[in-house]
Amino acid sequence: MRVMIGGLAHETNTFSNVPSTLELFQSWEWSHKEEILVNHRKVRDYLGGMVDRAEELGIELLPTFWTFGYPSGTITKEAYAVMKKELLDAIQEAGQADAICLSLHGAGVAEEVDDLEGDLLAAIRAQVGYEIPLIATLDLHANMTQRMVSEADALLSVHLYPHVDCYERGIEAIDLARKMVEENCRPTMHLTRLPLVIPTSATHHNPVKDINDACWAWEKEAGVIDCALIHGFPYTDIPELGISILAITDNDRDLAKKVSEDIARLVWEKRDEFELIKPTPAEGIALALESEGMPIVINETSDNPGGGTPGDGTYLLQAMLDAKLTNACFGFIYDPEVVQQAYQAGVGATIAIQLGGKTDHLHGEPISVNAYVKCLTDGKFIATTPMGQGGRVNYGKSVRLQIDGIDVVVCSVKSQVLDEQIFQLHGIDVTKYKIVALKSSTHFRAAYEPISAKVITVDSPGLTTLNFRFFKYERVERPIYPLDPITDPFHQILTRK
DSSP states (O other): OEEEEEEEEOOBOTTOSSOBOHHHHHHHEEEETHHHHHHHTTOSSHHHHHHHHHHHHTOEEEEEEEEEOOSBSOBOHHHHHHHHHHHHHHHHHHOOOSEEEEEOOSOOOBTTBSOHHHHHHHHHHHHHOSSSOEEEEEOTTOOOOHHHHHHOSEEEEOOOSSOTTHHHHHHHHHHHHHHHHHSOOOEEEEEEEOSBOOOOOOTTSTTHHHHHHHHHHHHTSTTEEEEEEEOOOTTOOSTTOSOEEEEEEESOHHHHHHHHHHHHHHHHHTGGGGOOOOOOHHHHHHHHHHSOSSOEEEEEGGGOGGGTOOSOOOHHHHHHHHTTOOSEEEEEEEOHHHHHHHHHHOTTOEEEEEESOOSOSSSOOOEEEEEEEEEEEOOEEEOOSSSSTTOEEEOOSEEEEEETTEEEEEESSOOOOOSTHHHHHTTOOGGGOSEEEEOOSSTTHHHHGGGOSEEEEEOOSSTTOSOGGGSOOSSSOSOOBTTSOOOOOHHHHHTOO
C-alpha cells in the first residue's frame, strides 16, 4: 500500500496588519519529499503520527510537500498561489498512490480565498479524481465549511486543547486510509454549524469537557468513526465563522446526521457557559501576589502569537514593572531590534531600550527602560511540551535582560510559549520564581499546569482578546451569538447553511 502525505497549515488572524508572505512560510518549514520524513519522524505532531504509523504497518510513504507558517494576517495572493502549486506539482510527481493523507489547519484565509482548505482540497480532487481516498487532519480551531466536507473523504480534527493529540490524529488518518483501501470502509460525514463564536476554551475544563465526553460516548456506538466538537477560530472575519460539530460514520448518513445534531443541541444548551471574563494585568498580578505557592503562572491571552498577534505587546510587562515585582520572569517578548542592540553591547552591559510595542498600536506602547544584558543565546532547543515533543525549535538570536527585579527573555522570532525550555535556555529555572509571565492562551497549560501552583489568565486589548466586541466584524454571517441575541428555535438554527 502506498500513501501520499503532505499539506499546508496556517491559522489566519484577518484582523492582523501583518500579511502572511511566502517568506513567512519558508522561514518556518518548507519541506519536500524525504525532508518531511526526517523533520517529523518521532515528533508528536500530525505528520509525525502519519510517518510513524505508516512505517510501523509497512506502508510505503510518498512524501510530497509540506509548509507551515506561524499564525499572522491574511495570506498574500502570491504566497498562496506558490504554495498551492508546490503541493499540486508534488502530488503529480509522486506517482500512483492508494490514498492521500494531508495535514491542514481549517482556518486558513488568503486574499480572495476565504476557505483556503476547501479551495485546496477541490484543486487536489480536480487533479487526482474522487476515487482515491483523501483524508486530512485539522486543527480544533478550524472554521468548517461544507465545501471542505464535500471534497474530502474524512476530516479528523484534534479533540483536545491544548492540542496534545495531534500525533494520535495522524495515526488515525493512516489507519482510516488503510481501512478504506483494504476493508472497504466508507467514511460518511455530516457537519452541523452553529451561529456561535466561543473564546479559547481548554478541553479539560467545562463546558467543553462535558461536550467531549458526549462525543466520545457516541464514538463507542457501532458504526461511528469519529465525533468532534470543532471550536472555530474567532479572530477571522469571514462569512463561515463559528463552532461546528462533525460526525463520521461508516456508510451511514442518517446516523452521522443524528450524532452531529445531538452534540450540536448540547453545545447550544451550554452556549452561555463559554463566556470568559478575566482580570486585567494589574488585577492578575495582585491575585498572584496573594496566592500561596510558586510559581504562579500569568498568561497574557490577548497577545498570543499562536493566534496571530504580534507578540510584542507590553500591557502585562508594564504592569509587572509598575508593581515593582521581584522574583519574577517574563517570557518572551518579540523584539529583534532590542536583541540586536543587546548583542552589540554584549553580556554585562546596561543598555537603554525601547522594548516592544512596535508592530501596532493595539497591544501597548514601547517600554522605555534601562536593561542589564545577562545572557545571549542562539534561541535553539528541543521541545519537551506534549505538543510537538521532540521537535526542533529556533527563535533566532535571543537575550535575557534584567529590568529592575524582573528577568525578561526577548527573541528574534515570534511565538507563544509552550514549555519551559526557552527559559531554561537562558538560565532561568521557572520553579524558583514566584511569578512566571508568558504569552499564550491555552497551549502552555500542557507543560505548565503540572509544575505551577496556580494559573491566572489576564486579558487586555489585543488581537486575541476574549472580548469579541473589541473587533469590528464586517463579513461574518449575522446573527451570531453572543454578539447578537438569537431566539430562533433550535430547528431553525440547524437549517442555516
